[in-house]
Amino acid sequence: MKNFYVDVILFALFVAELCFHFLPKILHEILGVAMFALIIFHVAINGRRFVSLTKKITPKKFLSVALNVALTICAAIIFVSGVCMSNFLFVDVIADEIQRNMTIHQLHVAAPYVMMILIGVHVGLHWRELWQRFLNSVGLTKIFQRRQKIFTAVAVILSGVGAYGIYLNRVGDRILMKHIFATPATELPAIIFALMIVGGVALFALITVLLNRK
Numbered sequence: 001m002k003n004f005y006v007d008v009i010l011f012a013l014f015v016a017e018l019c020f021h022f023l024p025k026i027l028h029e030i031l032g033v034a035m036f037a038l039i040i041f042h043v044a045i046n047g048r049r050f051v052s053l054t055k056k057i058t059p060k061k062f063l064s065v066a067l068n069v070a071l072t073i074c075a076a077i078i079f080v081s082g083v084c085m086s087n088f089l090f091v092d093v094i095a096d097e098i099q100r101n102m103t104i105h106q107l108h109v110a111a112p113y114v115m116m117i118l119i120g121v122h123v124g125l126h127w128r129e130l131w132q133r134f135l136n137s138v139g140l141t142k143i144f145q146r147r148q149k150i151f152t153a154v155a156v157i158l159s160g161v162g163a164y165g166i167y168l169n170r171v172g173d174r175i176l177m178k179h180i181f182a183t184p185a186t187e188l189p190a191i192i193f194a195l196m197i198v199g200g201v202a203l204f205a206l207i208t209v210l211l212n213r214k
Contacts, residue, residue: 124208165196
């Protein structure tokens with residue numbers, strides 16, 4: 001159960017960090033440091049599980065290992081580039097030419113959206129386990145069994161919101177590291193923008209679940 005709450009807090013921090021347009025810059029940096037520290041804690045408490053994935057490799061285990069490695073690389077890129085761009089917490093230890101480097105800025109923007117896709121795929125691969133842990137934690141198991149179609153409809157609608165958010169926020173261009181300051185999505189209220197990020201994860205989770213059934 002402890003792992004579940006760590007996952008929830010990590011995901012909440014991830015969504016909050018992608019909503020940086022709506023946060024004070026210093027809060028964005030503080031949350032970024034907190035998120036990276038929690039990622040290290042997450043890796044530490046799941047160390048044995050990660051090691052077990054490397055034994056008796058199957059295609060699914062190989063994909064899980066690759067995903068974990070990719071997520072770790074994304075997290076490292078986000079943190080290091082964030083430190084390089086710092087305006088508050090690390091500003092005194094970073095040279096001006098590094099802080100103003102456009103490639104570093106673009107990496108810091110692109111990596112979180114790659115991470116959004118990877119998180120969605122990860123959730124899709126392990127959705128049964130994660131979903132059951134969620135239902136047990138909030139006491140909704142019996143309700144879900146009676147209202148399964150409603151939950152499914154909500155997931156599909158949320159995925160649709162995510163798809164629209166990907167379009168509005170020009171996620172493809174962001175991942176390609178094109179120079180983008182604002183998009184139609186950033187003009188929307190913070191809660192809607194956050195919902196689009198959650199929906200983006202749900203979209204790639206749903207795609208993974210559907211592909212995994214074939």
